[in-house]
Amino acid sequence: MGGPVAGGARGAPIPVDRSVPGLIVKFGDYPLHHGGVGAIRSLGRLGVPMYAIAEDRCTPAAVSRYLRQAFVWPTAGTEEPERLVEGLLGIGRKIGRPTVLIPTDEEAAVLIAEHQDALAARFLFPCVDAKLPRRLASKQGLHELCAEHGIPSPTGVFPQSYEEIERFAERARFPVVAKNREAFERRSRPAVNGTTRIADREGLLRLARGWGERPGVVLQEYLPREDAEDWIVHAYFDTESTPLAMFTGVKVRSWPPHAGMTANAYIVDNPELADIAARFIKQIGFTGVIDLDLRFDRRDGQYKLLDFNPRMGAQFRLFENEAGIDVVRAMHLDLTGRPVPEGEQLAGRRYIVENIDLAALLAYRRSGYTTPHAPARASGTELAWFAGDDPLPFLTMLARFVRPGAKHLHQLWRARRSATAGRT
Template sequence: MSAFLVPARSARAARGPVPDVDTATPAVVLKLGDNPFDHGGLGAARSLGRLGVPVYAVDRSAGTPPLASRYVRGRWVWQPNVDDTDQVREGLMRLAERIGRPSVLVPTDDLSAVFLAEEGAGLRPYFLFPDQPPDLPRRVIDKYTLFSLCRDLDVPCVATELVRSVEEAEEFAARVGFPLLVKVRVPWHSPDRGPVRRTTIVCSGPELAAVFTHVSAEDGMLVQEHIPGGAGHDWFFHGYCDGASRCRPAFTGVKERSYPAHAGPTALGRAATNPELVAEVRDLLARLSYRGILDIDIRLDPRDNRYKLLDFNPRLGAQSRVFRDSAGVDVAVAAHLDLTGRPVPPVDQIDGRVFLVENYDVPASFDYWRRGELDPRRWLSSVRDVDELAWFAWDDLRPFGLMCRRVGGRAGRRMLARYGRARQPFAPHQLTAE
């Protein structure tokens, strides 16, 4: 653990150029989903709070680590029925009344991004947020409609198909070959049972059949071509688009490690300027009339040397703090500047900044080590270069401590559950199930 505590350059980096933000206008970091380890909201609270912006946070649990940040002035612990849009709208209006002045809304999960686009019109007297095309967030979050959208716009993307049976999945595998990816169509519908994750790498027919024993014909699942990866192939793009869909800032970075390996969220990432990728994504955003913060995952396909779009998140990305430009602006700060009528400086990103997610990188590194892609020397070298940690910061320690406690508790419960299953007496149906 000491290796994680060495590179606390995040607080020092905050003492660089100070953007001219409107500190009289608060910010509300909004999360409607139930992911307790969403560190994106914590990053936004630190970015804005260190500049003197009053930050309020909305979450479903009082024990969520981001709510423990010293930079969160007010906490709104709330568990609305997200399908009841009137309830969500009225709750946010009550929050606005407590704050007492219009605030910038920063969505940090897909549910909040969809709600604001589709149902947020009545909130404009109380909050500042982009005027997004109402149907766009849902279309880009849904991985199947995203594929259809890319195909219509002639945007390079991976082959994707919605299948409702293992036979249909096997037909797709026969066309594109193994390995392939099995994905949940929209993230908040994750089944979270059996071998099915939001993203699962499948390497054979028997594995594919095992996954589909947990899939209903009504819901279906997405199967997706697997693009061969490698060092420097996995990229992410973070940006902010103003009311005219001009994307500034536009940041690019390389995903060095992910969890699960090669198929999950960033565990270790590095800021790296990629002008070709910036130009391609800016063109796509303009054609979509996109507005607001975004986070996109892209993979360079070595077979045709083209960048293929994998995921499009119409909200703050979890690893957004890896990016900062030479004026001290990241995407959360850019949103606050633009929505309060202040200019976003037209300057370049700072390259070479490294971001690490503590609770992801430990299992991710072990996974890469088992694959023969990482050794202790290279791991140590990579963590020594870290500029920004997802949870730990010298000036804001409580979120890190709470994250460790929650991760430890979850690991302990899983160990007890496995121990309990191992001690169950043998029954004939167990043999049949195998």
């Protein structure tokens, strides 16, 4: 397959194959996803034709100047796999040529891995053990793999009944953290909304009464933020589980605070952390893009693996090397048989998610928390939404974000006003 050479971020040519398009694959209703916009821009700026699955034609991704076509396909992520596979194949037929699949959520990554044979005729993607992505995305599966390969992770229990939770509550050291055991459930509602910090026994038992006969949660030790640092690893691994692009960074702020999506982060060199990630990937034999969240526990000096996303992370555009390579570009180059240019990561580079970082900044200032490894000054800044060469996704994000956000703030103001009046 031939194609012209496009220029990278540092002016050096990137031997991208423009004859092979990319398709952003996402299942579920979350139109304000900056990771998909970042992937569209990253490959689109190199001349790669880009396509995307979108909830409607007015999502930020759908209006990017670098998108060739948006396939409007509203999904909930709970559909039967066969229906989703058939829908993907239909999109592949419309594109009409081999296309690199770029999943942005666990549902998509797991579906692609578990239906490789059906999808391989029309799409390009890393060939991985079909069962591995689902196991890595599961809190219990990841915990078991960490124990098997000697990777530190927070101490956790996986209760099978309310009675087990009661027994755990009697001996647990609070606070504890509750997370959904599986990354996604096709036939049931999640037990908790993301990472939930539970302060005491009474709070745990009160929540647990709503989890049903078989609680789908993991209860983990809480790593105090004053004794911990949040780190990120993004990388792309080839068929031999060798890293062709490897990056490490520190998370400065997240939203919700200390437990949610990255709002502000920096590239920070951490050879020890890169070595831990590379050894673990080699041991489990993973191929493709990874997004890892780890917490450094100063009490015992260990990096503890919290989450393993077997796909690109929303903040992947933080990470780029001197040759202009990020993990999405590395994957496209490798899957099309092109060399992946090497280079040092751009240490000190900063990433900001505009619509959540201000709220996160205010929350972190109130708590007095600071990140020791954050550089005093950024060497460069990548914004999640705004780009001078592609402004419409930013404006669309504002239109969809500000109105519900203003309504929510108004509701909070009314509730606080009513509470104040009641006390008076």
